[in-house]
Amino acid sequence: MRHFAYLTDDERDRLFAVPPGTVTPHSPRSTLALALGATLYSPGTRPALDVDAARAAAIGATSVVWCLEDAIPHAQVAAAEANVVAALQRIDERGCGEDLPLLFVRVREPAQIRRLAAAAGPALSRLTGFSLPKATGPGLGEMLAAVAEVSAGSPHPLYAMPILETPDVAWSESRAAALGAVAEQLDHYADAVLCVRVGGTDLSGLFGLRRDRDTTVWDVAVVRDCLADIVNRFARNGEHVVTAAVWEHIPGPRLFKPQLRQTPFTSRRESALRQHLIDDDLDGLIRETTLDKANGMHGKTVIHPAHVSVVNALFTVARSEYDDALDILTARAEGGVRASAHGRMNELGPHALWAELISRRAAVFGVVADESALVELLGAGQRQVARVFAPALPA
Template sequence: MRHFGQLGAEVRRRLFHLEPQSFDRRSDAPVLAAALGATLYCPATRPALAADVRRQAARGAVSMVLCLEDAIADSQVRAAEANLLTQLARLAAGPEDDLPLLFVRVRTAEQIGDLTRRLGAAARLLSGYVLPKFTEATGPGYLERLAEAEAALGQRLFGMPVLESPELAHLERRRSELLGVAEVLAKHRERVLAVRLGVTDLCAAYGLRRSPELTAYELPLVASAIGDVVNVLGRTDGTGFTLTGPVWEYFPLPGGGPELDGLRRELELDLANGLLGKTCVHPSQLPVVHARTVVSHEEYRDASDILRREAGGVSASDYRNKMNEAGPHRRWAERVLRRAAAFGVARAGVGFAELLSAVRGG
């Protein structure tokens, strides 16, 4: 699979200076973490879940989460599990090369081993599990059960912890909680693909809900939590992890709706704060996320110039509009090139609007 693979070859040549690289669920963890993109969440109760997965993959989804947690009612858990087993068996009976990276969001650590066992041969389709309400206290249980399931299956399984608990929202507990979570994650680094931010639950701790006109970064309480997570878990010194952007819960009404300007603005701020990828709840969000994540020609030229300068120093950018300082900007440049490998580099003069129009089929 690869991003924008649903576009025709001629369209890709017109849009991209460098096209996105191919990958599959057996690729190295850093490649997969950078390529997650818009991760589409689907309730595991959907009666046509297998068909939904194939349809969204054909439209450009490369990562999906089949949810047994907040997306379904408490009374639906057993029925949702049964449906999940049936739908994954249907997917396993067909071609697999065109499937996205598939994750299951569980409610408890015990579900990981139980579902892996009950899935049987269909478990091979899974790239891993999403671990909700992840804290210093609950984290070890999740990751230990994940390691056991991986050993029993004989196949790599990743975990994606979600930071969304009151321990993170409350200022007096946040520092110790984040440092504790960092220790837990460090012990299982090889199976942590990315760390996700659950901003809806952080808002819920204070009875807040942002409007479609506001990004998460315009709520000081949420912005401070994101900043602290990046500070502890997003470092580029080898101790950090890929962090994904918070869910955007608004989408156009059927038959049309306002442009997703708020989502685009939040994506700009996600990238500026070192977050890559986005939790999505509606297919209409995917083109916006992927179009904005493409590396611009200017970013690529700057990053390439910086990484060529082994001895340091300062130079004017090729676009003659900024200073490129090889030392301080090096890790930024490395991030840009990782994103470029996954999402491609736009041709000079090709921007968000043209990319979005192409992905939407306009």
């Protein structure tokens, strides 16, 4: 699995100073966590999940979640479980799992994890793990124990992705204790935890709020404070990868002006791409993902194919960031301050952890040659979506 695999060799060589690396289910846990990128959610009731996964891979998705929780009616849980198992078995029979994204199932309870594992049999090896909703209290420990149990019989580790989205995490007076309790459980099952996810929709809903297409999740104060505390508790010292909240909008009317500068697009003669991104509200997604990164989150839940390539492109590393990171990592034992070739001040002590994280992200997503290359990468991703999913989109 490799980010932007739809690019030709010539395109990859031209757009990247350092190309994206290859990742497999056997890669180190920390590498897999960063490689998730845009995680595409699909209801577990869709009739051909294996076909959906192949199409997701074709547009560059490196992680997919089949949801058996909020995305499906309660009355269809049993049918959806059978559907997920059947899809895994078809993938296993064809032996094509290596060409697919990392596959996860969002479950409701520990017993469901064990039922799926028993029903899937050897095909369970096609999964990378389970997404655990409402991750809090004793239920979290029970679900983590179930993941560790079924992982013991798999040829590669099966991981848990707990989702923080419950009232005790949302309310300010209970948040510190709730996050501390979650941290204890994650420490106990450290080898089984891939990343920490956040349920932005659930957290907003607890306050009766829903951001509009002109507002990022970081503009919603009570949710922003909660997200900041989650990053503070789990991402310190690079302990865990914390992934960002879903962008839940599809094209529709808007009030405020677009959020994309014209210059990077006109310089590449990509004005039509800029208008396409604006018309499909992808400028809002770009803004929110940029703020996710600035606040220490890596990867993002997405619900629309067009969102995948946008999020993944934004998690590439800029050449200036990469050069500074290498300079800091090379000289950090000396201490002190060095002038960056890109007009910044590099403090070798305070910036060391940042440099390590940039280096790790570059190994997965690659280093784009320049700002123009990033624009071209955005365009290539949208054209690939048009080819695979929606021929009516601009190509």
